[in-house]
Amino acid sequence: MSQVAAENDAADRSGWWRGLEELASAPEVKAWLEKEYPGVAWRGRDGTDRRDFLRLMAASLALGGFTLTGCRRWPREEIRPHAAQPEGTAPGVPLHYATMFELDGVATGLLAKSYDGRPVKIEGNPLHPGSLGAADALMQASVLELYDPERSRAVLWRDPAGGPALQPSEKSWPEFDLFFGARCRKLRERQGAGLAVLAQPSGSPTWQRLREEFQVSLPKACWFEYQPFTHSSEYEGSRSAWGRVLRPQYRLDKASVIAAFDADPLGTHPARLRLARDWAAGRHNVDQGTCNRLYVVEPGFTITGSVADCRLAVAPSAVARCVGWLAARWGLIDGVPASITAREHQFLERLANDLEAARGAGVVLAGPAQSAEVHQLVHAINHRLGNPATTIGYSEEPLAAASGNSGSITGLSRLLEGNVVTTLVVVGGNPVFDGPADAPLRLGAGAGREFAAIHLSLHDNETSHECEWSVPAAHFLECWGDGRGWDGTHTLQQPLIQPLFGGRSQIGFLAGILGRGPDGRDLVRTTFNRLFPAAQDADWDKALHDGLVADSQFAQVDPGAPKVNRAVLLDETGGRELRLAIDHKVHDGRFANNAWLQELPDPLTKLAWDNAVMISPADAGALGLQQGQVVRLSAAGGESRVLVEAAVYILPGHADGCVTLPAGYGRKLGGHVGAGVGFGCGPLRTTANPWTVADVIVEKTGRHYPLAITQMHHIAPSIADVALDRRLGKKGEPGLLVHEALFSEFQHDSHAVHGHARMPCIRRRSLTRLWCPRHDTAGAWRST
Amino acid sequence: MDREDQGDRPDTPEDGASWFRFPPWANYLVPAGVLLAIGVLTYIPLLLSLALSPVTTDVGYQPKQPVPFSHKVHAGDLKIDCRYCHSTVEQTAFAAVPPTQTCMNCHAAIKAESPLLEPVRSSYTDGTAVAWVKVHDLPDFVYFNHSAHINQGIGCATCHGRIDQMEEVWQSQPVSMGWCLNCHRAPEQHLRPRDQITRMDWDPLAMAGRAQSELGSALKTSLHIQSMETMTSCTTCHR
Secondary structure (H helix, E strand, O other): OOOOHHHOHHHHHHOOOOOHHHHOOOHHHHHHHHOOOOOOOOOOOOOOOHHHHHHHHHHHHHHHHHHHHHHOOOOOOEEOOOOOOOOOOOOOOOEEEEEEEEEOOEEEEEEEEEEOOEEEEEEEOOOOOOOOOOOOHHHHOHHHHHOOOOEOOOEEEOOOOOOOOOOOEEEOHHHHHHHHHHHHHHHHHOOOOOEEEEEOOOOOHHHHHHHHHHHHHOOOOEEEEOOOOOOHHHHHHHHHHHOOOEEEEEOHHHOOEEEEEOOOOOOOOOOHHHHHHHHHHOOHHHHHOOOOEEEEEEOOOOHHHHOOOEEEEOOHHHHHHHHHHHHHHOOOOOOOOOOOOHHHHHHHHHHHHHHHHOOOOEEEEEOOOOOHHHHHHHHHHHHHOOHHHOOEEEEEOHHHHHHHOOEOHHHHHHHHHOOOOOEEEEEOOOHHHHOOOOOOOOOOOOOOOOOEEEEEEOEOOHHHHHOOEEEEEOOOOOOOEEEEOOOOOEEEEOOOOOOOOOOEOHHHHHHHHOOOOOOHHHHHHHHHHHHOOOOOHHHHHHHHHHOEOOOOOOOEEOOOOOOOOOOOOOOOOOOOEEEEEOEOOOEOOOOOOOHHHHHOOOOOOOEEOOOOEEEOHHHHHHHOOOOOEEEEEEEEEOOEEEEEEEEEEEOOOOOOOEEEEEOOOOEOOOHHHHEOOOOOOHHHOOOOOOOEEOOOEEEEEEEEOOOEEOOOOOOOHHHHHHHHHHHHOOOOOOOOOOOOOOHHHHHHOOOHHHOOOOOOOOOOOOOOOOOOOOOOOOOOOOOO | OHHHHHHHOOOOOOOOOOOOOOOHHHHHHHHHHHHHHHHHHHHHHHHHHHHHOHHHHOOOOOOOOOOOOOHHHHHHHOOOOHHHHOOOOOOOOOOOOOOHHHHHHHHOOOOOOOHHHHHHHHHHHHOOOOOEEOOOOOOOOOOOOHHHHHOOOEOHHHHHOOHHHOOOOOOOOOOOHHHHHHHHHOHHHOEOOHHHOOOOOOOHHHHHOOOHHHHHHHHHHHOOOOOHHHHOOHHHHOO
16 A cells, blocks of 8 residues: 555544554545445346436336235234243243353353343343443344354255265154164173263363263263364463463552453453453543553454554464563573564563563463463563452363363374274364364264264254254353353253254253253253252242352362473574464354355454455555555465465554464355354364464465455545544534543643544343342343 | 348438438327227326225225234223233333233133133233234334323324224224325314323313313413414434
8 A cells, every 4th residue: 555645634623543544545446435325236147237326226116015005914813822921921022031151161251131031131240240331242143143044954864875965854853863762872881881971171060070071981981172262372382381271360450550462351251241341340440540551462453453552463383482571581481582673672661661560460461372381481570560459359260170181183083094993972163174183083983884974063064064964052141051251150041932943952862971961951950959059949939030149159269370391492483374264254154154144244354244365464565556456365284385265455553474364154954044154264273283274375366256345335525524523523613522632731631532522322221120030029020 | 120121211312412201110100099088087086086085095904814803892881991902002112912911811710711712821821922913014114103192192092093992903094195194184184182082972061171272272371282383294204
């Protein structure tokens, strides 16, 4: 992008600009603005433009009005009241229930609104410490997922001898139970020999209880856990620091200096809702001149990075050497990374001084993509600065306990090659799509192989298609369950509706393998009774009403001083690196068939419906790349180079020398909405590199891919000028959203920065009243 | 075809100028035009009369119900209050049709063997709903709220008519937009004290000793009825 900002009128007005194109006043933008409706591509393939479309629609409406409606009979409608009215309900009056949503093994409390027995809206549970009343986009959109007509609707059986082209035949649950029950009985007699389970890590206490029972009663069975965005390096780092895996509980509201190294506590961290609230709490007192300071060192652009006070964009390996430099500064390791650049040095010097000054009130975080060594050093730095006392607490990591005594997906891959497994149960997930390329799962039966794979899944996805049995799972709004929040709060999940397509819950399915009844409520209640032996029925009712058990956080542990490997040297520099990032919309691909999420613009790139490989403007210039150009990314893999193709998105603020590709796109069997959207990272993901692929070569192809970017929407001058001026304010004057003032003025009068602008008044909502199973709180069930 | 078309084409006059000549098929335009005019002239009055007829507005609509429930007996002779069955009418938008359980409160003992009540008994035993047919069926783009009307002094009989005299319920008012607006523009013509809402034979002059217009105006103030602008705003009913 050429540097012509000076003669640009849009950017000139206030010094603010919305996209590189606007800054550079590129001719495409001008041409685009001259169109009647910018950003609306009406002319389709068949040459129908907007006017033609409206003309046709008007004509057909007129025709319809003259002929069809006149002949239409008023429909005969029926009123079907309950035979026995459920207590506390009135037709047409919505009820709220507390439930939860688990993602990556961490539960967040929610309030679900149900209208005549149909869940229609999700909000956060204000009582839950992981939500505090907030719900993110994935949670909000889960209502649409519940009603997704392409969810797995029946038990499907694919004849192992039939080949991939064969249509699956629909079976009933009794037919499946007949097969599976007999198979499980046989497996139980053999103590589980030949049985393997592949599941995703889950913090659910009931799930963990059943898993422990599984391992006791079926000692010869194998248990594997896999999730594409692994936290294993975090666990490893903690293990080498203290000999056990601990989960850091950050208290960002108490921190005055926060340094995030390749971490995204406000964007993709499992406790993001709470962390964002806490971080914001530390900035409320900005008018008093005390405000926390956020330093971010990262390769891509994250939500945390977008609100950082000081941000350094460097490649993933350079993040590691920055941590190494900090550790060396405080004498924690011997070798100072020599490859540190002057820019990094200057940034780190300031950061180190700030952290020194804020001893005991700082937080240093590293993200899951960084290596175990980096995590170990970060623990040591925090300890050296005295932070654990105030801003970081530690608790046992419940998800690591599972990965500790179970195998990885590589082990399963090897096991499946060896014809030892006769029954593989895949619970949830989609390892065929998001598994590492070097651990393929052989799920077919093959000649002379006594083998059956069963996949319990919300969708009949890539993995289900390779399994003999595809079994519908229940949505979280349809079944009982429980979970633990990031801080350990025992959270309950209650169903709002019977399974629409007869799905089964994960805990019910696992109980079935053990030969138990699948009643989810019983399973969850049994766990509750074991965890809280003193609890009465009333306590259960209260927990169900609140959605959680108060004060049930994990016990805090004082781990003491972390061990440090003084000889560690984080100094490698390599070629161009590729970062595989968690997507804000489809996560790891599981939400691909959710049109609400696909339609939502990404928070940073404003891309809708696709992903793209993000690259810095400087790198794009050096490679001669334009926005939307398709590039070939190749990396060393096996004997030949593996490659994927993706469109380029030029992202200002992205680090040079690396590219970022959000994963979870390029689904082949993602449903009508999700299939074929975006670019997959397929063969680039390996067990060694779940997050970062080293030595990636980016090559230009001649092709161009239209990306749907909403960043420049609504900048048409005639329409938006007035609104824009109001929001931004004139240069040096506060607008509605952007407040600016000189520091000297601010020191003189802290309110000067706001000028006449008034922040929009946010009314505090009264607490939603929840459905209550108790009789003595009559009336409490009705929503307000 | 091509050759014939060329043959039919008008000859070019010798002086080089061209003039318009009606093609032969234009002869049919006159009868077609006449037919069209007759069609339009019958269609429009027909459309209007149909649109405004009680058949279209459904006054008198009386569908056959699965159980010949008599409001005359229950509300008229036995004087059961409307809210005994339609219990949610004061709190919610929808005046609940009672669950089978409510019927069985009495009919477990009274007329327990009646063959007419067989659908109710079977609903009670197997838990399936009785499929009552909706009589007052508003379009889905109208947001009607029973509680808003009941609590603001509009009686049941104002819209539903003398339910206590109907054997089986039929629609007594057109329930059209114009009908709704008549009242929204002049609510004082229909308001009554809140303790007389379910009274079927309400007569302001006989029972309150005041003329409706006088009583209505007083109630309009005391019940805080919204201004005419709000009452007739599109979004009041079409949200």
